[in-house]
Amino acid sequence: MNLLRLWKSWRATKAARVTQERVMLDAALCAPSCTLAACFAGDRATVRQLQCTKADAMRLRSLGVYEGAKVGIVDRRNGVLLDVCGSRLALDATMAGAIVVDPTPA
Amino acid sequence: MTRPTLRVALIGNPNCGKSTLFNALTGRRQKVANFPGVTVERVEGSYVHEGTTVSVLDLPGTYSLSPDAPDEVITYDVVHDRADGVAPVDVFVVVLDAENLERNLYLATEVLELGRPTVVVLNRVDRLPLAGMKVDVVELIHALGAIVVPTVATTQEGVERVRHCIARALDVPQSQLRNQGAVAEEYRAERRYEWIAAVMARTVTREAGTRTRPSDRVDAVLLHRVWGPLIFVAVMAIAFQALFLVATPLATVLQSALGSLSDVLRGLLPAGDFQSLLIDGVLGGVGSVVVFVPQIALLFLFIGALEDSGYLSRAAFVMDRFMRPLGLQGKSFIPLLSGYACAVPAIMATRTIPQTKERLATIMVVPLMSCSARLPVYALLISAFVPAVTIGHVITLQGLALLAMYLFGTVAALAAAAVFRRTLLRSDTRALIIEMPAYAKPTMRVLLTTVWQRVSVFLQRAGTVIFAISVILWAMGRYPQAGTPSAPVSEEAQLTQSALGQVGHAVEPLVRPLGLDWKIGVAMVASFAAREVFVSTMATMYGVPQHETVHTELAARLRDARAPGTGRPTYTRAAAFGLLAFYVFALMCTSTIAVTVRETGGGWQGARWASLQFSYMLVLAWGSAFVVYRIALALGAG
Numbered sequence: 001m002n003l004l005r006l007w008k009s010w011r012a013t014k015a016a017r018v019t020q021e022r023v024m025l026d027a028a029l030c031a032p033s034c035t036l037a038a039c040f041a042g043d044r045a046t047v048r049q050l051q052c053t054k055a056d057a058m059r060l061r062s063l064g065v066y067e068g069a070k071v072g073i074v075d076r077r078n079g080v081l082l083d084v085c086g087s088r089l090a091l092d093a094t095m096a097g098a099i100v101v102d103p104t105p106a
Numbered sequence: 107m108t109r110p111t112l113r114v115a116l117i118g119n120p121n122c123g124k125s126t127l128f129n130a131l132t133g134r135r136q137k138v139a140n141f142p143g144v145t146v147e148r149v150e151g152s153y154v155h156e157g158t159t160v161s162v163l164d165l166p167g168t169y170s171l172s173p174d175a176p177d178e179v180i181t182y183d184v185v186h187d188r189a190d191g192v193a194p195v196d197v198f199v200v201v202l203d204a205e206n207l208e209r210n211l212y213l214a215t216e217v218l219e220l221g222r223p224t225v226v227v228l229n230r231v232d233r234l235p236l237a238g239m240k241v242d243v244v245e246l247i248h249a250l251g252a253i254v255v256p257t258v259a260t261t262q263e264g265v266e267r268v269r270h271c272i273a274r275a276l277d278v279p280q281s282q283l284r285n286q287g288a289v290a291e292e293y294r295a296e297r298r299y300e301w302i303a304a305v306m307a308r309t310v311t312r313e314a315g316t317r318t319r320p321s322d323r324v325d326a327v328l329l330h331r332v333w334g335p336l337i338f339v340a341v342m343a344i345a346f347q348a349l350f351l352v353a354t355p356l357a358t359v360l361q362s363a364l365g366s367l368s369d370v371l372r373g374l375l376p377a378g379d380f381q382s383l384l385i386d387g388v389l390g391g392v393g394s395v396v397v398f399v400p401q402i403a404l405l406f407l408f409i410g411a412l413e414d415s416g417y418l419s420r421a422a423f424v425m426d427r428f429m430r431p432l433g434l435q436g437k438s439f440i441p442l443l444s445g446y447a448c449a450v451p452a453i454m455a456t457r458t459i460p461q462t463k464e465r466l467a468t469i470m471v472v473p474l475m476s477c478s479a480r481l482p483v484y485a486l487l488i489s490a491f492v493p494a495v496t497i498g499h500v501i502t503l504q505g506l507a508l509l510a511m512y513l514f515g516t517v518a519a520l521a522a523a524a525v526f527r528r529t530l531l532r533s534d535t536r537a538l539i540i541e542m543p544a545y546a547k548p549t550m551r552v553l554l555t556t557v558w559q560r561v562s563v564f565l566q567r568a569g570t571v572i573f574a575i576s577v578i579l580w581a582m583g584r585y586p587q588a589g590t591p592s593a594p595v596s597e598e599a600q601l602t603q604s605a606l607g608q609v610g611h612a613v614e615p616l617v618r619p620l621g622l623d624w625k626i627g628v629a630m631v632a633s634f635a636a637r638e639v640f641v642s643t644m645a646t647m648y649g650v651p652q653h654e655t656v657h658t659e660l661a662a663r664l665r666d667a668r669a670p671g672t673g674r675p676t677y678t679r680a681a682a683f684g685l686l687a688f689y690v691f692a693l694m695c696t697s698t699i700a701v702t703v704r705e706t707g708g709g710w711q712g713a714r715w716a717s718l719q720f721s722y723m724l725v726l727a728w729g730s731a732f733v734v735y736r737i738a739l740a741l742g743a744g
Contacts (some may be wrong), residue, residue: 015259045291052246052537053534055536056536056539056604058170059169060539061294061338062169062212062213062295063209064209064212064299066295066296066299067293067295068296068299069232069296074322075322075325075326077329078330078423079423079538081322081542084209085206085208086206086209087205087209087210087324087541087542088321088322088541088542088544089540089541090419090423090538090540090541090542091537091539092426092537092541094538095537095538097479098537
């Protein structure tokens with residue numbers, strides 16, 4: 001009896017953990033926004049907000065990274081390499097962490 | 107009859123081929139100066155078209171017309187007719203990179219909205235088929251309401267048409283583009299890009315599946331966290347090896363040609379002041395200028411090739427993470443590395459750094475990197491005072507001492523940069539946002555034009571100063587004369603009596619605490635012409651003939667020199683170590699000072715930066731020499 005109770009309790013705990021992981025994963029995948037630093041290579045994303053200094057934001061906008069712009073993540077092993085309007089733009093990790101986007105996983 | 111000058115300004119994004127178009131339009135009729143009060147370069151040229159002189163101003167590359175960085179402020183001021191010393195512009199030429207049309211149109215719309223006569227140049231149209239793009243130029247003309255000329259500036263294709271359109275620009279109606287951006291700032295870019303997207307849809311057709319560039323695979327390696335910096339260091343090592351292999355023999359050829367000319371003049375002219383002025387003063391001065399030309403030409407050929415191929419932006423990105431803690435940026439790496447060869451071309455190479463404060467900080471610390479002219483001084487003092495003991499069968503103590511000199515210089519340069527960027531040249535470190543241009547094959551004609559521009563700027567601006575200082579130092583060593591034509595004195599006695607010798611005596615109180623005497627003082631002052639002059643001056647002072655074994659003989663003389671009266675060694679090992687430390691840090695080079703003055707804005711502004719550079723390095727050098735001397739004495743090296 002005790003063994004059965006233990007087994008049931010283990011099943012319940014595991015199910016709860018799986019459910020919790022699924023919820024977290026769903027939350028991550030369906031998250032309305034994250035930063036560019038959290039995106040993966042091959043993703044496309046829509047820029048939502050530029051959380052950086054005014055000068056940097058103006059520079060980003062003139063380079064095609066504006067609120068509403070659709071960008072592609074080409075590589076993200078060393079900072080982020082973006083496809084913006086067909087040209088390539090490299091950002092360091094700090095800058096990538098300051099750009100809030102809506103990702104569209106590849 | 108020549109009509110009044112038509113003033114044209116070229117505007118465009120960095121890497122759009124603007125400067126290539128400028129060179130194609132103006133040829134070699136160019137003038138390089140600085141905009142008043144800033145270190146931003148002002149490049150102007152001119153050409154004559156149908157009897158009208160057209161003056162062209164090549165504005166610094168910019169992504170928008172916002173007054174953000176100093177370069178962009180200049181462009182902003184010029185387009186609004188309020189730049190100091192720049193006459194109002196009649197026609198703007200906006201250069202667009204056809205391959206990156208969408209992003210380049212952002213700046214174009216900003217310029218067109220000004221309602222001024224504008225010609226739009228669609229450059230690099232030859233690359234469109236490779237990118238799988240087609241641009242409907244007629245539709246683009248309708249959309250922008252301005253003249254659009256397709257060109258390939260590298261091959262001069264369409265350049266004549268650009269000249270023709272510039273001449274007609276005042277007669278055609280101006281663009282009606284208005285108020286694309288008359289909304290809140292964060293929506294302004296969105297509105298502008300929405301409009302651009304609509305224009306792109308009407309004018310550009312793309313082949314399917316061309317979004318991924320083949321260069322992305324190359325970038326995956328070149329921008330890699332580990333491979334990227336390693337590849338860059340390897341590229342630089344190979345390039346510098348090649349630079350040494352080619353530049354050194356070229357400089358030797360130039361100097362031996364001047365030497366032969368000196369010999370001819372020596373045979374033709376009677377010995378005396380006039381002969382010495384021509385040979386030692388004038389030809390010596392010319393020699394001290396031309397010796398830099400091969401290095402400058404090759405370094406700029408190399409930097410130009412890196413820039414035009416698109417690799418420089420990648421290198422700047424991968425090196426940025428190493429330079430950022432010091433307050434410098436990725437592009438500071440090349441000037442710092444060039445400093446090992448010579449500070450003169452290295453300081454000129456800082457022109458690739460767009461941010462003023464980062465550039466100034468790099469200029470201020472470049473002379474701390476041990477240049478090749480310090481090597482003869484290191485070699486002399488190390489061979490004289492460091493024992494040739496082998497450590498672990500691998501390296502000698504002398505080799506280790508030489509390595510230490512280079513390390514001290516490098517560490518001091520990096521530390522000084524960090525101090526400058528945290529004090530006098532403090533600014534918010536800009537986030538790293540770098541456009542990676544498409545890879546391209548550099549064009550030799552374009553590269554050679556850049557090299558020619560750099561060499562002529564050096565000859566005109568720094569070369570004249572270096573030449574003048576060389577002649578002044580010659581005169582200081584020759585006058586007042588100790589002997590008479592009938593009773594000449596030895597070279598040593600002449601140098602002692604000369605103004606240079608007297609300055610040496612005057613600085614003795616400064617070098618005495620370092621355990622040195624007035625003879626070193628004379629050699630130090632004379633080595634202002636070039637550090638390696640220290641060896642030849644010391645050789646003259648000790649009566650060692652100038653031939654191949656001068657180093658060995660002089661080293662022995664310095665070791666054996668005894669102070670009159672006491673019989674104790676004139677130069678102790680501790681004093682020699684101190685002197686080595688002095689030469690690691692001191693700015694004993696008039697050529698570097700001259701180039702710093704010119705590159706930091708010229709005039710009083712440049713002189714201020716150069717004096718600061720000279721003073722802090724002198725204080726650092728004297729202080730280090732004193733500390734090293736005292737520690738060495740305490741350790742029993744007296």
